[in-house]
Amino acid sequence: MKTEQLNSDLTAANTESDRDGGDDRGLELSVVMPCLNEAETLQICIEKSLDTMQAHGIDGEVVIADNGSTDGSQEIARRSGARVVPVESKGYGSALRGGIAAAKGKFVIMGDADDSYDFTHIPRILEKLRDGNDLVMGNRFKGGIEPGAMPPLHRYLGNPVLSGIGRLFFSAPCGDFHCGLRGFRQDLVERLDLRTTGMEFASEMVVKSTLHKVRIAEVPTTLSPDGRSRAPHLRSFRDGWRHLRFMMLYSPRWLFLYPGLLVFLIGVVGMLWLLPGSRFVGNIVLDINTLLYAAGAVLIGFQAVLFSVLTKVFAVTSGLIPKPVSWEKWFQIAKLETGLILGGVLMVGGVIGSVFAVTQWGQESFGELDPSQMMRLVIPSVLAMALGCQIALFSFFFSVLGLARD
Known part of the structure; x- marks a missing residue:
């Protein structure tokens, strides 16, 4: 039932894409952000993305994959110049899959809408994609993590351990498995047949890319404290276990x-x-x-x-x-x-x-x-x-x- 709902969401996402401007995939870049009640930070993320693309002459768009927001995020996104794609199936992975399916760009850069990632780094990711890489991962440990941006449990245990397991199990060339700012070819997602619906979507993309032997590169990026007053959607032990479970089942x-x-x-x-x-x-x-x-x-x-x-x-x-x-x-x-x-x-x-x-x-x-x-x-x-x-x-x-x- 869950798979049928998600397939329905993907179809709806493509239909929404058609209504918002046809099936023209002539754009170079789509910036996709999953969204669930991000009214406090959504506008600044969209503006940073659009301003960065305009400043560097990038022909692109911003797609907001809305996962059922009730705080007016949809209207904020439209008013800020983004295209909204509704995704009914709940979950981080479900939202991203719906947004990516509706993206019109040759390349996709995904990032969270909580103002923790620096969307001015879009050009450095796009440059690697233009060089022929299929997946370009941000690395927060190389770029810098500001005080308070990542809980100590995640910074010194969760992320290093899970990333280390990913490198050991799959020989993945990534130092930061779970960085939410990453870019890839739009058609890569279809080739990988990504299926997970939760936070483990991030691991699935890296693991399957490695198994399919696609070209993977890394760029340094930064992480700042998010700008929301509410607690994040991420649940440390639940989502950490889902990442670990996925990697074990795939190895x-x-x-x-x-x-x-x-x-x-x-x-x-x-x-x-x-x-x-x-x-x-x-x-x-x-x-x-x-x-x-x-x-x-x-x-x-x-x-x-x-x-x-x-x-x-x-x-x-x-x-x-x-x-x-x-x-x-x-x-x-x-x-x-x-x-x-x-x-x-x-x-x-x-x-x-x-x-x-x-x-x-x-x-x-x-x-x-x-x-x-x-x-x-x-x-x-x-x-x-x-x-x-x-x-x-x-x-x-x-x-x-x-x-x-x-």
């Missing part, structure tokens, strides 16, 4: 593959160490109970690795991320038949081990056995059957997802 390697491999290897090493017999660590005895936990680590880690592969395939086939270069090789190697054979071998091995354990039990007239010895046979046998079953089921699902790869 199954770091969320599932690497942790899964680590847990799997720890389990394998633990099992190989404990299978011959009990071990002593100081005065502590590690025996079959620890062996069982090691087998559990193998199972959990292996499942996480398989899940990372399935997540990657689903993301690619759904168009969320671009196809990797080795895409077709995956399906040549991980064939259904190969998975079924490997899974079958493991299950047969587990069954053989189980039969041998029952035989040993029979030799003792099905009475009591030495748990320390028997469990060293039973645990690996059960684990082999479980892993074999997982591989077989994975192979079926992997093949099903692969049907949509073309």
